[in-house]
Amino acid sequence: MKVTAIDTFVLAVPTPQPMGRQYPRQKLVCAEIATDEGIRGLGYALVFGGGGAEAVHAYLERLKPLLVGENPLFVERLWEKMFRADIGIKKQGVAGYALSTLDIGLWDIAGKAAKLPLFKLWGAVSDNIAAYGSGGWSVYSEQELIAEAEKYAALGCSYYKMKIHHSDPRENRWRVEAVKKAVAGKMRVMVDVNQRLSVRDSIRQAQFLEDLELVWYEEPTLADDLRGISEIQKQINIPVATGENNYTRWEFRDLIELGAARYLMPDVCRALGYSETMRIGRMAAAHSVALSPHVVHELSLHINGALPNSFLVEWIDWAPADLFEEMPKCKDGHFRILDRPGHGMALAKGARQKYGA
Numbered sequence: 001m002k003v004t005a006i007d008t009f010v011l012a013v014p015t016p017q018p019m020g021r022q023y024p025r026q027k028l029v030c031a032e033i034a035t036d037e038g039i040r041g042l043g044y045a046l047v048f049g050g051g052g053a054e055a056v057h058a059y060l061e062r063l064k065p066l067l068v069g070e071n072p073l074f075v076e077r078l079w080e081k082m083f084r085a086d087i088g089i090k091k092q093g094v095a096g097y098a099l100s101t102l103d104i105g106l107w108d109i110a111g112k113a114a115k116l117p118l119f120k121l122w123g124a125v126s127d128n129i130a131a132y133g134s135g136g137w138s139v140y141s142e143q144e145l146i147a148e149a150e151k152y153a154a155l156g157c158s159y160y161k162m163k164i165h166h167s168d169p170r171e172n173r174w175r176v177e178a179v180k181k182a183v184a185g186k187m188r189v190m191v192d193v194n195q196r197l198s199v200r201d202s203i204r205q206a207q208f209l210e211d212l213e214l215v216w217y218e219e220p221t222l223a224d225d226l227r228g229i230s231e232i233q234k235q236i237n238i239p240v241a242t243g244e245n246n247y248t249r250w251e252f253r254d255l256i257e258l259g260a261a262r263y264l265m266p267d268v269c270r271a272l273g274y275s276e277t278m279r280i281g282r283m284a285a286a287h288s289v290a291l292s293p294h295v296v297h298e299l300s301l302h303i304n305g306a307l308p309n310s311f312l313v314e315w316i317d318w319a320p321a322d323l324f325e326e327m328p329k330c331k332d333g334h335f336r337i338l339d340r341p342g343h344g345m346a347l348a349k350g351a352r353q354k355y356g357a
Contacts, residue, residue, distance in 0.1 A: 001039070001113065003072050006064040006102075007032045010057050010357040012050065015318055018144050022137040026318065027053035027357065029097065030347070031060060033105040035072060039112050042346060043105025045097045045269035046296050052094060053357070059098040062086070067102060072109045079103055079275045092247040096270050103273025104299065104343065111342035118343055119305030122278065127337045129304045131297065131315040131330060132190070136162020136179070145175060146182040152315075153186045156333030159215060159312060161190045169208040176212060190215040195245070197221055199228040206236040216241040216263050226251070230258035239263060243280075244294035247271055252280045256287045263311060267294035268303065277303055285309040298328055298345055301337045322348050323355065 011028040014020065027050035033041040047053040063082050070078055082091075082099045089095050111118045119127070133152025136145055149160045162179060164172035172191075180189055191214055197205060202220040209217070217238040221228045223245035233240040241263035246252060247270055255261055264284050268277045281291045281303060290311040293300035297313045304310035313335065319327060325346045328335045338344035 001071055001073060001109075002036045003033055003067045003070055004036050005034045006067060006105075007034070008057060008060050008064065009352060010053050011323075011352065011355040012053075012357040013320065013323060013355050016320075018140060019135060019137055019316075019318060021139045023049045025050050029053050029056045029060060029101055031064070031101050031105050033067070033072065033102070033109060035109060037113075039109050041072065041105035041107075041109035041112070041342065043101040043103065043108065043273075045101045045104075047097065047269075048295065052097075055094045056097040056101075059089075059095050060101055063098055063102055067106075072106050073113060075103070075106045075110055076275060078106060079273070083272070091272060096247045096272055100269050100271070100273040103275050104268065107274045108342035108345075115341050117337060117340060118274065118302040119337055122302070122306035124305055125308050125310070126305055127339070129301050129310070129313050129335045129337065130333060131157055131335055132159035132161055132292075132312045133157040133187075134161045134295075134314045134316045136160070136192075138163045138165035142175065142178050145179055149179050149183050149187065151317075153183050155330050157315070157330070158187055158333055159190065160187045161192055161218070161314070164191045164193060164205065164209075165196060169205040172205065173208045173212075176209060176214075180212060188213070188215050190218060190241070192218040193220050195219045195222050199225070199231055202232050203235045206232070206238055210237045214238050218242065218265070219244065226254050226258055226260060229255070230260035233260055233262075241265055241292065243267075244270070247276075249276060249279050249283060253283065256284065256289055261289070263290050263292050265292050265294045265314075267296070268299050269296055270294075274303070278306070281307045281309065297335065298324070299343055301328060301335055302343060305337050323351050324348055 027047045028044045030044040218241040220232045239262035242261045243265040292311045
């Protein structure tokens with residue numbers, strides 16, 4: 001089997017309200033990989049909020065000639081070829097998204113060639129994955145915050161994640177308390193700082209929340225400051241979760257060795273695709289660290305389904321019904337992984353024409 005062509009494009013998709021007040025649109029950078037045997041693979045990366053998607057697309061165009069003419073089933077070899085190309089371009093950020101897009105598409109082909117969904121190809125643990133409802137954006141009013149949490153609770157989710165972005169830690173505590181009161185007995189809550197605080201201020205913020213029995217305290221300071229994250233974890237009594245803005249197994253190795261987090265959250269669209277994300281997950285398992293992949297639940301489910309140390313999959317309910325042919329459905333707070341070869345996702349007919357950027 002040989003790769004014959006790769007078609008790349010960007011989709012710009014409006015975000016529904018009230019989330020749309022925080023992020024008016026999302027962008028997907030896509031690659032459709034064709035082969036001489038008629039099997040096609042779809043790779044895509046969600047560029048959250050859309051910023052930088054065109055730059056990702058530009059580097060995707062740079063990488064795709066490395067795959068044309070190659071056997072797509074040699075996924076790891078092609079990952080190495082892409083990773084080691086352009087030695088002066090570190091495979092993080094824009095380049096990381098681009099490599100991820102192609103790696104996801106290659107694994108889609110591999111699953112289709114084997115006639116297996118990816119989680120079974122990798123050795124399945126489960127096909128029924130618990131999810132947490134995610135959102136709680138800082139632009140939300142108290143009523144919108146509670147309404148979103150109650151929506152996820154009604155769908156059976158036992159966990160809800162919200163942002164704590166206010167400059168006053170007491171205001172953040174008040175919002176968390178309001179949600180906990182509204183969903184008492186039905187859901188546990190986790191909070192997300194989104195890298196907004198210094199080490200000192202993050203420790204102070206956590207101290208205002210320590211008695212609320214939170215599941216985790218996410219991205220407490222800049223993702224680049226691994227030692228700072230480690231210091232925070234040592235100083236607070238809430239488990240730290242981090243990793244959505246880390247890209248390689250070496251960054252995650254250092255997070256683990258520093259004891260910086262109890263939960264690691266690689267994003268398959270950033271952490272160099274399925275290949276590297278699975279390596280990160282297995283390394284975490286060797287250190288008894290739980291894995292909870294970041295967003296794109298429809299792709300992340302295969303990671304959860306193949307790794308025994310997976311905890312939850314993140315679910316942000318934003319995608320319109322006409323973007324994909326079918327999305328996995330949440331029932332009783334769990335997603336049943338689609339029993340389709342590859343990752344199981346396909347763009348809906350007309351989606352490219354409607355949402356093409």
